Amino acid sequence: MAFKVERRKTRTCMVGHLPIGGDHLISVQTMTKTKTDDVAATLRQIHAAQDAGVDVVRVAVPDKAAAQALPEILRQSRVPLIADIHYAHGLALDALDAGMHCVRLNPGNVKLDLMQKIVDRAHQLGRAIRIGINAGSIEPRKGLQVNKDMELEMADLMVDTAVEWCERFESWGFRNFKVSLKSSDPLTTIYTNRRFARLTDVPLHMGVTEAGTLEASTVKSCVGLGTLLSEGIGDTIRISITGNPVDEVRIGLDLLASLRLRKKNVDIVSCPSCGRDEVDGGVEVLARAVEEAMKGYKGNITVSVLGCIVNGPGEAGQADFGIVGAKDAGYLYKGEKLLCRVPNDKLVAALMKEIAIEEARRKADKSVAALA
Ligand code: SF4
Incomplete structure (x- = not known):
């Protein structure tokens, strides 16, 4: 009998034409490192990532100039694109209106009523949302004095926060979302994703964030993500490297191939x-x-x-x-x-x-x- 990873049963989230979750191939993501309003430079990175085999690319949308560049970038991209938004709910709406296939938000830094507005717009337009929970930006519970020995409590808080947001999105009638629980520490990444995977059927985007330059990130990402993937957890991944997006794609594909989750040609x-x-x-x-x-x-x-x-x-x-x-x-x-x-x-x-x-x-x- 051949060895095979048994995938966790998840529902599917559609990012443009790309299905994430279910029995679909685990997709590989990267993020451009250019100023998004520099359309030519951003497209150069997207096209290089496409040539390397990327499935979906995320671009930062920090301001209006970046939002205004999105229609042209979308027009020239062969893969679905995700807008990375922090704080500014207006930019999330702009990105959705521009045609972005998904927006990635940390819901903790958008007011609740504005968050609902974004969810409603995504629902209306048939787009996706990634609920991005990061260890670095999680607020401790009221009255909780955090110290460095409280990793477990903070990791549990990340998972509880993610589950609460999933329930909230669903209570608003929206299900086309995925979740990420990111930390720069592989052990925290493993713990939070494992626990979340036991609690829901929501597809998981996985990555070890701020993982360092090529060598450091390869080791940390392959330990963190490789452990989870070998247990069947994870529907889309990003290897986060301080460096070239093409390396993120190459290593992501190699990691999946090493677990027989993707075929390398x-x-x-x-x-x-x-x-x-x-x-x-x-x-x-x-x-x-x-x-x-x-x-x-x-x-x-x-x-x-x-x-x-x-x-x-x-x-x-x-x-x-x-x-x-x-x-x-x-x-x-x-x-x-x-x-x-x-x-x-x-x-x-x-x-x-x-x-x-x-x-x-x-x-x-x-x-x-x-x-x-
Ligand atoms: S295949 Fe031969 S040369 Fe290569 S590591 Fe093994 S023993 Fe050494």
Whole structure:
């Protein structure tokens, strides 16, 4: 029996054409880091994220100039867009009127009657709302003196606040929303999302916020989100990086692929190398050359790249193709079958040739099946 994550049963929230929750693929989000009113720069980041495989992009709407830029940005985006709003209820209404597919709000910083106005407008226009609860902005209960030993109480308060807002939205007749419970601490992220998941069927947007630069964020996000995702919790994710949105998308997709929640079109399985590595210059050189050669490949394929014969044939047997380093000339496998032995400097070219042959064969099979 194959291992498979059993997803938590959630209802679906529609963000434009993108369904979030239910049995739908877990989507990957990012956020632009430009001034939103710089339309060209914002679109450059959105398009780069699209090319990397993003499903939905969030843009900050801090002022009127940003709100006025939204129609043009929407016009040129292929993915649904979310407006990130803080405090200013008027900007949320502007964003919805401009056609934004979703607004992300921290309901604690909008007055109740104004919040209801936003919910009514979203309902009327068929848009979504993300209820964003952040550890950093949660108000302690009246009379509660918070100190650093009260993490659990504050985490519970985050969840209780989120549940209260869900109930309030539903009492206003609105259900097209999702929730995020974000903290910069992976353990708090795990606790709050787990608890919320037990209490409701509302789809969850997950992220470890303010997680740092590329390396720090990758570790924290993969610990926090990976733990939850492996338990079936989470419907859409963002890897929050102080850096390029494309990295957020790339790592988000890799994380989901590592748990078999999304399929990567090119999966390169390479060994870490050790004293047995027989590849000239080390297996890293070979793995990077394969990565480079596979860039832009559109099909679905797994290629293993191993430095020596110890695990090489076994890993190749689990992949579509495998190359295994050996002194002077490496081995090329198609699944378990050894195809040939090739000088190390010609291994990548030989691999690409075999992939092309396989592609042509699959295409021909498809044409025959279509005619049958
Ligand atoms: S496959 Fe060979 S070279 Fe690579 S880590 Fe394992 S033993 Fe070392």
